Amino acid sequence: MSETVMNERKKRALSMIQPSGIPTLGNYLGALRNWVDLQDELDCFFAVADLHAITVRQEPAKLRQQIYQTFALLLAIGLDPEKSLVFVQSQVPAHTELAWLLACNTQFGELSRMTQFKDKSAKHADNINLGLFAYPTLMAADILLYQPEYVPVGADQKQHCELARDLATRFNNTYGNTFVMPDPYIMKTGARVRSLQEPTKKMSKSDENQNSFISMLDDKDTVIRKFKRAVTDSEACVRYAEGKDGINNLMEIYSAVTGKSLADIEQEFSGRGYGDFKLAVGESVAETLAPIQAKLTELMGDKAQLEAMMKESAGHAQYVAARTLSKARKRLGYLNL
Ligand code: ATP
Ligand code: LTN
Numbered sequence: 001m002s003e004t005v006m007n008e009r010k011k012r013a014l015s016m017i018q019p020s021g022i023p024t025l026g027n028y029l030g031a032l033r034n035w036v037d038l039q040d041e042l043d044c045f046f047a048v049a050d051l052h053a054i055t056v057r058q059e060p061a062k063l064r065q066q067i068y069q070t071f072a073l074l075l076a077i078g079l080d081p082e083k084s085l086v087f088v089q090s091q092v093p094a095h096t097e098l099a100w101l102l103a104c105n106t107q108f109g110e111l112s113r114m115t116q117f118k119d120k121s122a123k124h125a126d127n128i129n130l131g132l133f134a135y136p137t138l139m140a141a142d143i144l145l146y147q148p149e150y151v152p153v154g155a156d157q158k159q160h161c162e163l164a165r166d167l168a169t170r171f172n173n174t175y176g177n178t179f180v181m182p183d184p185y186i187m188k189t190g191a192r193v194r195s196l197q198e199p200t201k202k203m204s205k206s207d208e209n210q211n212s213f214i215s216m217l218d219d220k221d222t223v224i225r226k227f228k229r230a231v232t233d234s235e236a237c238v239r240y241a242e243g244k245d246g247i248n249n250l251m252e253i254y255s256a257v258t259g260k261s262l263a264d265i266e267q268e269f270s271g272r273g274y275g276d277f278k279l280a281v282g283e284s285v286a287e288t289l290a291p292i293q294a295k296l297t298e299l300m301g302d303k304a305q306l307e308a309m310m311k312e313s314a315g316h317a318q319y320v321a322a323r324t325l326s327k328a329r330k331r332l333g334y335l336n337l
Helices: 003-007 025-038 060-076 094-103 108-112 115-123 130-144 155-175 220-228 245-258 262-268 274-300 303-332
Strands: 012-017 043-048 084-088 150-152 183-185
Touching: 012 025, 012 130, 025 043, 025 060, 025 150, 025 245, 043 060, 043 303, 060 084, 060 274, 060 303, 084 303, 094 130, 094 303, 108 130, 115 130, 115 155, 130 155, 150 155, 155 183, 155 303, 220 274, 245 262, 245 274, 274 303
Parallel strands: 012 043, 012 150, 043 084, 150 183
Antiparallel strands: none
């Protein structure tokens, strides 16, 4: 990237996804799908956050496969390497280095308040490791290295984004202006897709209950079956109301994939039972996923090509990240020999 382009640059967006499982419909509606729309207006950086994935135990062979798969999926949904930089976090060593510099400027109390840490340490009580606790400083480094104005994420990541802003402010005030202030960019529809089995919780790809989430690789029959089994209520009336978490979640999903408003959906299904509604949700979701799945299969057929793409994008990411890192190092008093 030339000096002039850097100086007169378009506004930037950065976001990442962990290869901790197969991405779900929640990841797609809350984050991934919006990334595709942003790449025409913004200078976009999107990555596979593989360093984050080992905050919970991963089997190496499976992790490697999921890194390929998540990277390929980012391309399959329509991220275009000509428009966006799509890369793999662990190929850019600056992330871990900046994370340390930020860690020494992060308070224990700040990290203790993070709800994801509380949730995951409760879930993995036998492995409450330092990385799980320090995770938000690595995420702040991921963001601040690329100087983005926007961070398009689902609602669950708002707290981490706010910490990244606090760390940027603290660093800028203490050592001099270094980082751009990033804003979380959270869409209205799909921002918090809930579990199909426990609709008060978020849909999560690492959930043990396979019926609780729609994987982006689920085939049509599986999608329809999972929606059929989704937890609802006994009222048997498709309307959006307090206390109807299961139906509200299905209505939000249906609205996110069809573009219909909640009022239109109530009208479409008035006088009809949950069976009809669940089938319609399942069919529209399966229809959304089918072309992505076809493209993914094609991309996964050529790992050498995927690796070549990863290598190329890592080079660009390293270049951008190195500029910020060397600035931060200098501000802290380090030599850049
Ligand atoms: P894990 O279950 O392993 O913690 P995750 O799916 O919660 O993973 P990521 O893979 O890192 O987390 O999430 C990638 C993006 O998807 C983030 O922007 C996150 O906010 C968004 N996201 C995750 N779950 C949901 C959900 N249920 N609804 C909407 N957005 C979501
Ligand atoms: N923490 C996020 C994934 C993530 C991320 C990032 C998102 C890692 N680094 C940088 C946005 C920007 C998650 O667990 N959902």
